[in-house]
Amino acid sequence: MLVVVGRIGRAHGIHGELGVEVRTDEPEDRLAPGVVLVTDPVAAGPLTITAGRVHSGRLLLRFAGVDDRTAAESLRGTLLLADVDPGRRPDDEEEWYDHQLVGLAVVRADGAPVGEVAQVLHLPAHDVLAVRRPDDSEVLVPFVAEIVPEVDVATHRLVVTPPPGLLDDVSDDPGEQ
Numbered sequence: 001m002l003v004v005v006g007r008i009g010r011a012h013g014i015h016g017e018l019g020v021e022v023r024t025d026e027p028e029d030r031l032a033p034g035v036v037l038v039t040d041p042v043a044a045g046p047l048t049i050t051a052g053r054v055h056s057g058r059l060l061l062r063f064a065g066v067d068d069r070t071a072a073e074s075l076r077g078t079l080l081l082a083d084v085d086p087g088r089r090p091d092d093e094e095e096w097y098d099h100q101l102v103g104l105a106v107v108r109a110d111g112a113p114v115g116e117v118a119q120v121l122h123l124p125a126h127d128v129l130a131v132r133r134p135d136d137s138e139v140l141v142p143f144v145a146e147i148v149p150e151v152d153v154a155t156h157r158l159v160v161t162p163p164p165g166l167l168d169d170v171s172d173d174p175g176e177q
Helices: 069-073
Strands: 002-012 017-022 036-040 047-055 058-063 079-083 105-108 113-122 127-132 138-142 150-152 157-160
Touching: 002 036, 002 069, 113 138
Parallel strands: 105 157
Antiparallel strands: 002 017, 002 079, 017 058, 036 047, 036 079, 047 058, 105 113, 113 127, 127 138, 150 157
């Protein structure tokens, strides 16, 4: 199964180095020299990492055949994907791959159904779960321990304890709130 491990950002310098937004907890394995990555869009790859370094807190990578700034800029926005065994879990028991969360039933602590995880969004502050409600509306739930205290992939469910207003229907009329 292919999972996103990074997103290519802007070029750094004139020799083909690229800033990469890391989307894996295992960058030392998945974004190391010699690793070949599938890309989205497919036409941009596959890409072989030839070198990597951290500069000012940002990961910079070089890829085979990308030798100048023009070639590097053409890759901006490309997603980097690695092949992962679908049954494999990350080493930390409090981590999951996106594909293990998508499709899980979302319930409140009292068992009341909320919906189903439709997507995992990787935002700068923290991850967010896009939950599809039974009425086909969608609600965004911050994927933090205080709001999502339990994830049970084996039973195919995720428990949420939302703060007031997060899952409540919001009226269009401000006078009715």
